[in-house]
Amino acid sequence: MKNVYFLSDAHLGSRAIPHRRTQERRLVNFLDSIKHHASAVYLLGDMFDFWYEFKLVVPKGYTRFLGKLSELTDLGVEIHFFIGNHDIWCGDYLEKECGVIIHREPLTCEIYGKEFFLAHGDGLGDDDRKFKFLRAMFHSRTLQCLFSALHPRWSVELGLEWAKHSRLKRKDGREPEYMGEDKEPLVCFTKEYLKEHPTINYFIFGHRHIMLDLMLSRSTRMMILGDWITEFSYAVFDGENLFMEQYIEGETSVE
Numbered sequence: 001m002k003n004v005y006f007l008s009d010a011h012l013g014s015r016a017i018p019h020r021r022t023q024e025r026r027l028v029n030f031l032d033s034i035k036h037h038a039s040a041v042y043l044l045g046d047m048f049d050f051w052y053e054f055k056l057v058v059p060k061g062y063t064r065f066l067g068k069l070s071e072l073t074d075l076g077v078e079i080h081f082f083i084g085n086h087d088i089w090c091g092d093y094l095e096k097e098c099g100v101i102i103h104r105e106p107l108t109c110e111i112y113g114k115e116f117f118l119a120h121g122d123g124l125g126d127d128d129r130k131f132k133f134l135r136a137m138f139h140s141r142t143l144q145c146l147f148s149a150l151h152p153r154w155s156v157e158l159g160l161e162w163a164k165h166s167r168l169k170r171k172d173g174r175e176p177e178y179m180g181e182d183k184e185p186l187v188c189f190t191k192e193y194l195k196e197h198p199t200i201n202y203f204i205f206g207h208r209h210i211m212l213d214l215m216l217s218r219s220t221r222m223m224i225l226g227d228w229i230t231e232f233s234y235a236v237f238d239g240e241n242l243f244m245e246q247y248i249e250g251e252t253s254v255e
Helices: 020-034 063-074 093-098 129-139 141-148 152-168 185-196
Strands: 003-007 038-043 078-082 101-103 107-111 114-119 202-205 211-215 221-225 233-237 242-246
Touching: 003 221, 020 038, 020 063, 063 078, 063 093, 078 114, 093 101, 185 202, 185 221, 221 233, 221 242
Parallel strands: 003 038, 038 078, 078 101, 114 202, 202 221
Antiparallel strands: 003 233, 107 114, 211 221, 233 242
8 A cells, every 4th residue: 555645835946045056956856756655646736936838838947847747747646736725727738638536616525434624724714814814816717818818928027026035024934833723713613613513524724834742632633734934844645644744865765
């Protein structure tokens, strides 16, 4: 039985990450290290800091990452790519060229006999009106069509600078620390959702850039996956147990 892996929030290409080339290589090296041990890899959103597809144009860069995704899918590994709030605007390029499976909504699925709820996590349990407004704008088909009318020279530059500004305005460029069970939006959402869907065994999210592993009942666990900027963290399910790990090149076994 091969493993199933979960990771999120690499924000590849971010202008707020000084080590972004090294960061991409580390991610690629990790994917290479698991390619013979994995049946599936779930990328739970914000793998790119900004991604916008035009009809005949995709953003510059990411060749090592996209090439490795293609290699894994060619080997028969399922790659599930969830859009996040930074890479909402995926078209069909990743599906057609890299063979990944795109998910635009949260997914409930069975993996080795266990029920999983998987999502990036943006918009779930968060009552921030400004964030909800921006999220609605970014998901608007009308505004996407208007944005597509801009030349990529300006639109991609705008997107990358917006994402950079969004990260740098946070203290030390990092997300807030864990706020506790009663205040953490994803924990609150999960507890409410579980009341109506008690058969789910595992909830796994990205988005918050914190590593969290929380037992909600005797049969239900939730995880927030951290990130691939500072934590280099991921979860792995071997069919019986779910583990949270951090990847350190040359030291971490992924078998």
